[in-house]
Amino acid sequence: MTVASTPELEADRQALIALIGDExxxxxxxxxxxxxxxxxxxxxxxxxxxxxxxxxxGRIMLDLIRDLDGVAAVGGLTLGADPIANAILHESVRAGRPLDAFVVRKEPKDHGRGRQLEGAEVAGKRVVVVEDTSTTGQSPLKAVDVLRREGAIPVAVATIVDRRTGAQAAVEAAGLTWLAAIDLDDLGLEPQ
Structure with missing residues (x-):
């Protein structure tokens, strides 16, 4: 179980846990x-x-990555990561610690500039890959591969809900920090 850094953030986290359980x-x-x-x-x-x-x-995930030095942007594999990255982007500006966001397409575009990575320029920059729920870790690791090819320096994977079914081990085996805001214990669920 993760605990947020302030009572206000922990209240946000508990409210989110309740919403997840209910809806x-x-x-x-x-x-x-x-x-x-x-x-x-x-x-x-x-x-x-x-x-x-x-x-x-946005607040919970920004707090989750607060101790990672020099992070310039957040994002991940579309579609799950997109609203999370945007929520963090907006909250980071409000909090006075601005971060940019990026989107990793599943495949490069077949038109225009043919890009697979959209948004912030990340070459040479430290980035965090975000995800809504994690099972095996393969989705964020696909994003990590694309980011590394583009010259970014992925430092962590941060997920809202960790299903505790191997994602953490896979991410750490790839040399990245693993961060999760909520796990199955918080939701009263068992790993499957």
Whole structure:
């Protein structure tokens, strides 16, 4: 379990945990992006794109990465990372520690400049890859590969909800710091 750095941020985190439990955890038979089967699904897009949760997500995730030195931008594999990166971007400006955002496409565009990485210029800069939920870590690691090819220096992967099913080990094996705002214990769920 992670605890936020201030009582106000911890209150935001607890409110987000309650919203996730009430509105973003679905029970049934699901196939996750990793291909794994699960009896519950945490649909964070319901909340990363919700006006009630997005500001708190920005504050919580900015707090989560606060101790990483020299980070210039946040982002990750589209679509899950996009609203998180935007929430962090807006909160970082409000907090007086501005960060830029980037988007990693799953494939390079087949038109225009043919880019796979959009947004902030990240070559030579320290960046954090963000994700809504993590199972195996493969989605953020795909983003890390693209970022490294573009000359960025990924330093961490930060996720809102860690399913505790191997993502942390995979990310750390790639030489990155692992950060999670909420885990299954917080949600009263068991790893699958």
């Amino acid at each position: 973003a955890v679905f029970h049934g038979d699901f196939t996750l992006a990793s291909g794994k089967k699960a009896t519950y699904y945490v649909d964070m897009r319901k909340l990363t794109l919700d006006h009630r949760a997005a500001p708190a997500i």
